[in-house]
Amino acid sequence: MTSDEAAVPATTRATPGAAARAAAWQWPTLGVLVVLVLAAGTRALEKGVPEWFAGSDLAKAIEYPVYAIALGLLGNAVLTATGLRDRLAGGFRTEFFIKTGLVLLGASINLKVIATAAGPAIVQGIVLISAVFLFTWWLGGRLGLDDRLRALLSAAVSICGVSAAIAAAGAVQARREQLAYSASLVIAFALPSIFVLPALASALGLSPEVAGAWIGGNIDTTAAVTAAGTLSGEHALAVATIVKVTQNALIGVVVVALTAWFAFRVERRPDAERPGAGELWRRFPKFVLGFVAASVVTTWYLTTVGAAEGKAVVGVANDLRTWFLILAFVSIGLEFRVASLREAGWRPVVVFAAATVANVVLALGLATVLFSGFTVT
Amino acid sequence: MSNQHPPTVGEHTRAAINEDWAATIVGLVLLALVITGVIPTGLVP
Numbered sequence: 052m053t054s055d056e057a058a059v060p061a062t063t064r065a066t067p068g069a070a071a072r073a074a075a076w077q078w079p080t081l082g083v084l085v086v087l088v089l090a091a092g093t094r095a096l097e098k099g100v101p102e103w104f105a106g107s108d109l110a111k112a113i114e115y116p117v118y119a120i121a122l123g124l125l126g127n128a129v130l131t132a133t134g135l136r137d138r139l140a141g142g143f144r145t146e147f148f149i150k151t152g153l154v155l156l157g158a159s160i161n162l163k164v165i166a167t168a169a170g171p172a173i174v175q176g177i178v179l180i181s182a183v184f185l186f187t188w189w190l191g192g193r194l195g196l197d198d199r200l201r202a203l204l205s206a207a208v209s210i211c212g213v214s215a216a217i218a219a220a221g222a223v224q225a226r227r228e229q230l231a232y233s234a235s236l237v238i239a240f241a242l243p244s245i246f247v248l249p250a251l252a253s254a255l256g257l258s259p260e261v262a263g264a265w266i267g268g269n270i271d272t273t274a275a276v277t278a279a280g281t282l283s284g285e286h287a288l289a290v291a292t293i294v295k296v297t298q299n300a301l302i303g304v305v306v307v308a309l310t311a312w313f314a315f316r317v318e319r320r321p322d323a324e325r326p327g328a329g330e331l332w333r334r335f336p337k338f339v340l341g342f343v344a345a346s347v348v349t350t351w352y353l354t355t356v357g358a359a360e361g362k363a364v365v366g367v368a369n370d371l372r373t374w375f376l377i378l379a380f381v382s383i384g385l386e387f388r389v390a391s392l393r394e395a396g397w398r399p400v401v402v403f404a405a406a407t408v409a410n411v412v413l414a415l416g417l418a419t420v421l422f423s424g425f426t427v428t
Numbered sequence: 429m430s431n432q433h434p435p436t437v438g439e440h441t442r443a444a445i446n447e448d449w450a451a452t453i454v455g456l457v458l459l460a461l462v463i464t465g466v467i468p469t470g471l472v473p
Contacts, residue, residue, distance in 0.1 A: 094473060144447070146447055146448075146451075147447045147450060147451050147454075150447070150448065150451030150452070151451040151454050151455045152455075153451075153455075154451060154452055154454075154455025154456060154459075155455050155458065155459060158459050158462075221448070337448040337449050337452055338448050338451045338452045338455070340452060341451065341453075341455050341456055344452075344456060345455060345459050348456075348460075348463070349459070349463075352463055363469045364462055364463060364469075366469065367462045367467060367468070367469055367471070367472055368458075368459055368462050370472035371462070371467075371472055374472065
């Protein structure tokens with residue numbers, strides 16, 4: 052307490068304290084409100100633009116992640132110019148939004164479908180994630196990147212972008228700016244991929260199934276995979292989704308492996324006690340449990356109702372998931388800092404770009420081998 | 429990075445772990461509401 056405060060009667064002193072407490076939640080609440088308004092704008096653009104520009108393939112091709120990030124970046128510029136951004140930043144809950152979205156994503160994954168129809172996808176996912184992760188990890192080491200940033204970039208480029216980076220960040224206890232930087236890189240590379248990969252698949256004359264497998268194994272964010280798959284047609288979208296869902300399901304395995312590696316190897320010191328199993332549990336991202344639980348619950352639920360009813364219910368869950376992903380993408384745009392990219396320097400960009408190229412080539416080979424005879428019926 | 433001892437993700441926000449559980453609970457509760465029909469088809473814009 053300052054001397055000035057001490058001179059003020061207690062009844063009067065309560066007012067500034069109450070005001071501070073009010074401000075402590077009012078600004079984050081306003082921040083959430085900003086995110087919601089921009090998300091509603093995203094939804095309006097997603098539905099309105101194809102109607103306003105009827106006949107335009109481009110208008111139809113643009114998916115909600117593009118609008119969400121663009122509006123987030125626009126809001127970022129406005130709020131930064133007005134000096135409000137840092138005050139509102141407490142409401143930009145990217146991690147919460149995307150984790151909730153991922154839990155809801157579990158509802159659209161039928162374990163039986165994955166087990167029976169996605170054999171090639173599982174093989175591709177395991178080979179691709181292992182190879183790309185290890186290549187990125189190795190290259191990051193050669194260029195002297197911090198181990199935590201290496202882990203984040205490796206997880207992001209090999210599994211599923213921002214969500215994998217978030218899961219890996221929890222596992223290796225990465226710094227927030229490293230997570231923000233990895234997320235920025237993911238977005239910077241994923242956005243052009245939405246348009247480039249379908250165009251390349253068409254130019255290479257790939258079948259829809261191979262194109263889908265290539266897209267699903269390649270593009271980092273699930274939303275961008277869906278967008279690119281949609282551009283390549285229904286069959287490509289189906290295969291792309293199966294491949295991506297398989298990679299999503301492998302997040303937990305990679306996270307557990309990363310947790311163990313960092314707890315027992317990277318951070319172990321001669322004088323330090325060996326981390327116990329409790330440490331593994333403490334670092335395990337709990338939303339993965341929600342993701343698996345949602346899948347199990349929905350898989351069971353779908354056996355108790357008719358196909359039409361089940362499809363409608365999963366559709367509602369998917370709509371909710373889309374909302375949370377939009378909230379997350381808007382938040383990413385609002386949180387994006389050019390300074391974090393500048394601060395990290397050129398080496399992570401080189402690592403991410405090289406890993407992306409390796410991912411593109413390897414995924415093309417695997418997709419061609421594994422999905423050439425595959426047809427979606 | 430300029431800060432020699434920057435906070436980790438886990439240390440920086442005490443809410444990080446709570447956020448993990450909160451996302452799990454909110455996601456599963458929403459799913460339960462959808463399955464039980466409390467959130468019907470057409471309600472989500």
